[in-house]
Amino acid sequence: MNIELRDLRYFEIIAGLGHLGKAAEVLCRSQPALTKCIQRLEGEVGAALFERKGRGLQLTAVGREFQARAAKVRAASDRYLNDMRDFVAGSVGKVRVGCGPITADYLLPIICNLVLGHEPGISLEVTINTNYVLKDLIRQDRLDMIVGVVTGDDEFRHQAFIDDTVVVAAGRHHPIFRRGKVRLEQLPDYKWILPNAMVGSRKWLDDVFLAHDLPRPHAHIETNSLPSIHDVIGSTDLLCFLSRLTLAHPKTRGLLREVRLRETTMVRQLGITYPRGSLMPATARLIELLDRHHPEHIGVVPSEPGLAS
Template sequence: MRLEDLDYFLAVAGAGHVGRAAESMGVTQPALTKGIQRLESELQMSLFERTAKGMVLTAAGEAFHERVRIARLGLDEAVKEANDLRLGKAGLIRAGISPTYAEPIFGHACAELLEQRPAARMQVMVGLNDKLFAALQQGDLDLCISALSQSERPEFHQHPLFADNLHVIAREGHPLFNSMSLQFRDLTTQSWILPNSAVMARRAVDARFAEQGLPAPNVVIESDSSIASLLSVVKATDLLSIIGASTLRQQSGAGLKVVPLHLAMWPRVIGITTRRNAYLSPLVMRFIELLRGYATVGNQSGP
């Protein structure tokens, strides 16, 4: 089985079209088609259904695709490791970071790393955990810094850094704070600004309402970015939202209060997530050490 045939297969599966796959790989369509046919002949199975709109993976092709993708990723990492050892390269770090933690943790660790390793290079993706985890799983990131997944993710290894519990918050002076017998069900009468439903924090909120037999929150503003960037809207309206305790302690948290209900809090741990069994270069390992150090120092002043 030829390695280039597997690469052709991955390219066609990703593009869904022979022409686009051939263009992306810089080969002719006949050469790519011949490679796919050769692979199917060796496996004695059809990997694609040829349709008017393009190439669609068969059920067997879907299963084969996931195995090949993981194997190809492992091979790429083995080559990278060998090159690092042979050349003593300073290397490249591909890091993902939640916007909330870009400055207090990532920024300091990044500055110290570049001081220690001036030749190091870094690619940074800023986003929420749904985007970061997807990129990590595809092999586009070496690590990400965000809220850790509370459900078992066998493809990942998680390194806890510190607790940053999630709270429902409102502006100071919100009518909710005048209630003498505030209950969780009272939050169903409020309007909210929340992340989209692909984000773990939003799913946790929706699940809490469902557990209590209540309708989902009335979301009037839905964001695909960090709520921390929209706190001015919360301060200027009666909208409720959710943020971590660390954000409340920062200047941006001024003018906001936690809704004093036990059910309006979600325990959460912030940490570093890597792919299980992935190759991590010495440079990446040093960066993780620095992140842990700054997380410890920064958390000492927190409640």
């Protein structure tokens, strides 16, 4: 049927008042205009919807059934249009969030609590991987934003929230802690577990050794998620390069310890990365929440006492 929602609304008012003149006053329309509305509806239905009763109108049997169905159509229409308004306002919808291993532990709980507390109509779809993989997923339109390490490229937009320090670390009983002051040139002699060569922190660490004319650390084990295998690091004689946030996280249970060395202390920023151009409303709303609330929720893990600066 080719029926306009406006005509359904007029029909409901006419049926409720049972009088064409009163309906015209309420709707601020002329009686001839409402008569044409009834005629259009009756033409689509193929039967009379009203019959005369004194100076007013009453519904026919078909009209009563049409009224019940029209009410459902109008209610569904109002509900879906209201949902659309909520969607445009960013209070409903799905946000596809990519997280690095560090931010999955540290920032993701904060994001989830912000959404649940302020916009429970927003749902999250979370993917955990390395930053370079997540950026490729944004390019493929399979992610809306990344919560992780913020880089300086111009391809995406970035907002940094906190500083993060990445250091060389090992299990608490690693032999390196028995030799007193550690020097950079001693580190290539040890076995390492490292991110793969595409990860930014690995590139930075390699460059440090190359700048000092030293061989790069040899990775006996490579992984895309160092924080997830802290038990392996803690139970072996492997050095690693990971965030102090991981060292301070309860899940490490004091297994790991920092190898204090100025040259291998990297400071980076954590925050959000998202595409340039227009965003889905729910994504824009989540970015707004993070921008507004992160100072009161996100703290910086302090440096270990005695670290050379």
